Amino acid sequence: MTTGTTWSRAWRERLLGRMPGPLAEEIDIFETQMELRRQGRIDEKLFAESRLRRGIYGQRYDNGQRHDGVRTQTLSFPCGELTKGTQTVWDAPGMMRIKLPLGRVSAEQIELMADLAEEYADSILHVTTRQDIQLHFVHIEDTPALMRRLAAVGITTREACGNSVRNVTTCQFAGVCGGAPFDPTPYAHALTYFLLGHKDTQDFGRKLKVAFSGCRDEACGLLNIHDLGLLTVVRDGRRGFEVYVGGGLGSVPRPALLLTDFCTEQELLPLSQAICRVFARHGEKAKRNKARLKFLVEKLGIDEFRRLVFEERAVLPPEDRWTSYLGDLGAFDEAPLRPASTLEGDHGPVFAAWRATNVRPQAQPGYVTATVRLPLGDMTSWQARGLADLARRFTGDHIRLTIEQNVVFRWVAEGDLPAFHQGLEALGVADAGAGTVVDVVSCPGTDTCKLGISSSRGLGSVLQARLAAKADALHPDVRKLHIKASGCFNSCGQHHVADIGFLGVSRNVGGRRVAHFQLVVGGEWTNNGGAYGLAIGAYPSKNVPAVVDRLTSLWIAEREGSERFQAFVGRVGRARVKEALEDLTRIPPYHEDPSFYTDWGDAREYTVGDMGVGECAGEVVSSTQFGLADAEREAFQAQLALERGDAFAAATLSVQAMYSAVKALIRLQFFDVKEDADSLAAEFRARLHDTGLFRDPFMGDKFAQFFFKVHEEPPAAGVARDEAHRQIEEATLFIEAAHACYDRMQEHGRAN
Amino acid sequence: MQIQQTSVKFFVEDASGVDDAAFIPVFHGWIREHRLGDRLLIDVADYRHVHHGPGVMLIGDQAHYAMDLAGGRLGLKYDRKRDAPGDPAAKLEEAFREALAAALAMEQEPVFGGRLRFRSDLAHVRVVSRLAASNGPEAFAALEPSLRAFSDRLYGGAALKPLDADPRAPLGVEIRALAAQPLLTLLARL
Numbered sequence: 048m049t050t051g052t053t054w055s056r057a058w059r060e061r062l063l064g065r066m067p068g069p070l071a072e073e074i075d076i077f078e079t080q081m082e083l084r085r086q087g088r089i090d091e092k093l094f095a096e097s098r099l100r101r102g103i104y105g106q107r108y109d110n111g112q113r114h115d116g117v118r119t120q121t122l123s124f125p126c127g128e129l130t131k132g133t134q135t136v137w138d139a140p141g142m143m144r145i146k147l148p149l150g151r152v153s154a155e156q157i158e159l160m161a162d163l164a165e166e167y168a169d170s171i172l173h174v175t176t177r178q179d180i181q182l183h184f185v186h187i188e189d190t191p192a193l194m195r196r197l198a199a200v201g202i203t204t205r206e207a208c209g210n211s212v213r214n215v216t217t218c219q220f221a222g223v224c225g226g227a228p229f230d231p232t233p234y235a236h237a238l239t240y241f242l243l244g245h246k247d248t249q250d251f252g253r254k255l256k257v258a259f260s261g262c263r264d265e266a267c268g269l270l271n272i273h274d275l276g277l278l279t280v281v282r283d284g285r286r287g288f289e290v291y292v293g294g295g296l297g298s299v300p301r302p303a304l305l306l307t308d309f310c311t312e313q314e315l316l317p318l319s320q321a322i323c324r325v326f327a328r329h330g331e332k333a334k335r336n337k338a339r340l341k342f343l344v345e346k347l348g349i350d351e352f353r354r355l356v357f358e359e360r361a362v363l364p365p366e367d368r369w370t371s372y373l374g375d376l377g378a379f380d381e382a383p384l385r386p387a388s389t390l391e392g393d394h395g396p397v398f399a400a401w402r403a404t405n406v407r408p409q410a411q412p413g414y415v416t417a418t419v420r421l422p423l424g425d426m427t428s429w430q431a432r433g434l435a436d437l438a439r440r441f442t443g444d445h446i447r448l449t450i451e452q453n454v455v456f457r458w459v460a461e462g463d464l465p466a467f468h469q470g471l472e473a474l475g476v477a478d479a480g481a482g483t484v485v486d487v488v489s490c491p492g493t494d495t496c497k498l499g500i501s502s503s504r505g506l507g508s509v510l511q512a513r514l515a516a517k518a519d520a521l522h523p524d525v526r527k528l529h530i531k532a533s534g535c536f537n538s539c540g541q542h543h544v545a546d547i548g549f550l551g552v553s554r555n556v557g558g559r560r561v562a563h564f565q566l567v568v569g570g571e572w573t574n575n576g577g578a579y580g581l582a583i584g585a586y587p588s589k590n591v592p593a594v595v596d597r598l599t600s601l602w603i604a605e606r607e608g609s610e611r612f613q614a615f616v617g618r619v620g621r622a623r624v625k626e627a628l629e630d631l632t633r634i635p636p637y638h639e640d641p642s643f644y645t646d647w648g649d650a651r652e653y654t655v656g657d658m659g660v661g662e663c664a665g666e667v668v669s670s671t672q673f674g675l676a677d678a679e680r681e682a683f684q685a686q687l688a689l690e691r692g693d694a695f696a697a698a699t700l701s702v703q704a705m706y707s708a709v710k711a712l713i714r715l716q717f718f719d720v721k722e723d724a725d726s727l728a729a730e731f732r733a734r735l736h737d738t739g740l741f742r743d744p745f746m747g748d749k750f751a752q753f754f755f756k757v758h759e760e761p762p763a764a765g766v767a768r769d770e771a772h773r774q775i776e777e778a779t780l781f782i783e784a785a786h787a788c789y790d791r792m793q794e795h796g797r798a799n
Numbered sequence: 800m801q802i803q804q805t806s807v808k809f810f811v812e813d814a815s816g817v818d819d820a821a822f823i824p825v826f827h828g829w830i831r832e833h834r835l836g837d838r839l840l841i842d843v844a845d846y847r848h849v850h851h852g853p854g855v856m857l858i859g860d861q862a863h864y865a866m867d868l869a870g871g872r873l874g875l876k877y878d879r880k881r882d883a884p885g886d887p888a889a890k891l892e893e894a895f896r897e898a899l900a901a902a903l904a905m906e907q908e909p910v911f912g913g914r915l916r917f918r919s920d921l922a923h924v925r926v927v928s929r930l931a932a933s934n935g936p937e938a939f940a941a942l943e944p945s946l947r948a949f950s951d952r953l954y955g956g957a958a959l960k961p962l963d964a965d966p967r968a969p970l971g972v973e974i975r976a977l978a979a980q981p982l983l984t985l986l987a988r989l
């Protein structure tokens with residue numbers, strides 16, 4: 048019996064009767080699956096999906112390989128060949144995602160998670176952009192014990208990952224901000240538990256993300272980026288929801304589309320169920336990269352999708368649960384712990400600065416919400432216990448986690464604020480600046496994520512520290528900006544909807560890889576993530592702080608009146624912005640400054656493998672990079688054309704950019720390739736696609752298909768703006784894939 | 800009493816002037832060069848942005864190591880992970896041996912030029928597993944005889960004091976030796 052099994056069983060004994068029966072049973076079943084996997088009696092892929100649906104996720108290096116800065120070393124885990132998924136070693140540490148619907152968490156639950164972080168992880172509780180908590184470096188053998196202990200405080204990790212309905216998110220101010228027609232909390236709660244484990248949500252090709260928002264104009268639930276977004280509305284005195292579908296970020300961002308402008312509260316659950324059924328029945332299953340709901344909505348068109356949903360709704364067998372919760376909406380009403388009060392007097396500049404950014408008045412007089420800023424969403428176990436103490440002392444259990452990776456206390460009596468702030472100071476979490484430019488959001492990136500390309504957390508940490516150090520000197524409007532960073536194009540850092548977004552990529556410079564970030568501008572945080580930004584160019588990771596300084600200074604210096612950042616970028620144009628940052632794309636040669644060749648917070652050289660930098664290779668590198676740079680330039684020109692309102696030129700230029708990238712790659716093997724479109728496409732297929740060279744390790748053929756699609760159907764005159772916008776996005780991703788392909792070809796000696 | 804998941808922290812003598820960024824390349828080097836023998840070391844985690852957090856961590860298979868900042872006091876912490884319950888004497892010996900070896904390795908890192916030293920007369924010990932112990936006078940009393948015997952053997956006598964009154968914290972004890980002795984001497988006794 049393994050150590051994990053021993054203590055898992057011990058916890059099982061100890062907690063018998065304290066875990067809800069069905070939950071306890073599910074964990075028993077999972078433990079059995081683990082045993083079967085150990086014995087080789089369950090296929091690794093099946094086991095992988097089983098564990099994912101329990102929130103047990105892989106982590107970087109779990110294939111048992113790690114580059115140590117000089118060479119790739121095998122991590123010799125004691126389990127030998129045993130795996131918990133394809134190329135995922137059993138003993139390798141992983142991540143445990145703890146799903147907390149609506150980001151609601153009680154003092155008791157936070158305390159328990161603090162214990163779990165100490166015993167099974169690295170003593171850190173990490174708040175995610177989906178209001179979850181993640182623990183990192185967890186061994187799979189520890190997970191049954193961990194889940195049992197969570198179950199005993201009313202938490203299930205079921206469907207926290209995998210092809211399921213993910214954590215349902217809701218604005219942390221719901222019910223107390225005064226801006227919403229009504230509080231979506233009880234509805235979000237009902238939908239969460241209705242869909243959890245429902246038979247109609249078990250057969251998705253991919254995950255489904257759901258969000259509720261009380262207000263249209265605020266960021267709140269970021270409905271626009273969700274598969275299913277629900278906005279509270281009241282019509283003729285009746286409560287209901289505007290329903291949006293098919294939004295999503297990732298490598299192919301799509302804004303959500305309106306399914307219906309009024310879904311009554313009675314219809315909320317059945318309509319959502321019908322959407323799930325249509326997704327399960329018609330959604331892509333084989334091609335993972337095409338399996339999100341957004342692709343189905345796009346493929347069918349919103350009208351046909353709507354028709355299918357309502358047709359499905361009409362034949363759903365009725366369930367009591369659809370409306371049973373409506374009789375008890377008040378169950379989620381929160382009672383304050385302390386009497387309402389007002390705050391008088393001067394409590395010093397530190398308190399005043401914190402209050403100005405972290406405190407919001409509630410709709411209920413005498414009460415405020417207070418946001419606790421967590422750096423990169425991290426808190427220690429002892430800080431978590433301290434926050435639980437503060438909750439018990441000041442607010443009861445009214446704590447919520449936020450999509451900006453912070454913690455919000457609701458129902459703080461205003462007169463208690465100085466004492467509350469002192470409590471935070473004792474915990475080291477009293478920093479001002481919540482929701483401002485210093486409050487940088489970041490996904491895990493290369494720290495722990497298997498797909499990370501650049502260190503988004505390293506970057507986030509540096510930006511936070513540098514901006515905080517000069518916060519007082521920053522222009523007040525710069526302070527209001529939002530910065531978000533993702534470690535790769537999967538966009539978990541939600542960079543598309545930031546004022547200034549960053550997305551991790553890599554570049555080959557002189558035969559060495561260098562961590563870069565694409566700068567994404569034009570995104571909108573408010574209006575529920577109302578607009579998606581576009582990448583403007585890639586900058587070496589180590590120059591990104593300078594990019595932020597330069598960009599914000601440019602805006603303040605050249606804006607008209609109080610012009611907002613997004614409007615400024617739209618007016619002066621991306622060319623002006625790019626020009627102002629041009630010198631920051633340059634990288635000193637390795638021998639002059641090797642620091643550019645490591646990433647933030649990581650001492651290892653970023654390059655992979657011992658690449659030769661001989662003159663011959665150098666020539667090839669220069670020629671290919673030149674071609675790829677052409678492609679990037681054309682993609683950028685496409686953006687400019689779009690800004691001018693010339694959608695056709697934008698689409699055509701972006702397609703041209705793809706051909707340039709193709710040509711650059713083919714020339715690595717066949718310099719005299721004919722340059723007409725058909726020849727390039729044929730050569731691309733034969734040399735790069737069919738050989739698997741262009742195949743992305745995670746996204747498969749997706750990027751190649753972008754190219755084949757436009758080769759077969761080039762843009763036509765009269766192309767719509769949205770279509771051109773999408774074409775630019777696809778071209779940008781295709782060019783990134785070309786860079787990655789080029790790197791792979793070099794490493795594997797496939798050039799020439 | 801049986802215990803599991805023992806952690807030990809040794810404190811840096813003088814943390815002023817220590818650049819905590821230096822621990823990142825050091826730990827990467829430990830992984831690359833297998834500096835801790837056959838211990839499987841996996842990755843480095845940088846938590847310097849967290850107030851009084853685990854600082855820079857070296858993630859391992861059996862145990863994590865950290866240049867830890869808890870309580871605002873820089874020190875090397877050894878933190879045993881998956882661990883079967885067992886006799887306290889053996890568990891304490893294992894944790895101290897591992898922690899002392901890591902502390903000595905850190906002292907010898909050329910980047911610190913011999914200026915980074917750990918106090919050998921002070922250690923914090925915790926039993927992290929709540930299965931084994933809940934923090935409080937009872938658990939302290941149960942552990943004390945084993946801990947006293949162990950610290951007498953290691954230090955030739957030491958004062959023991961509970962670390963936290965908070966029942967939610969892991970059971971913790973401060974060991975203050977009657978006299979400081981070189982880390983190497985201590986290690987030789989285990």
Ligand code: SF4
Nearest residue numbers: 490496499534535539
């Ligand atoms: S954006 Fe990429 S690097 Fe970041 S967490 Fe998502 S998949 Fe990982």
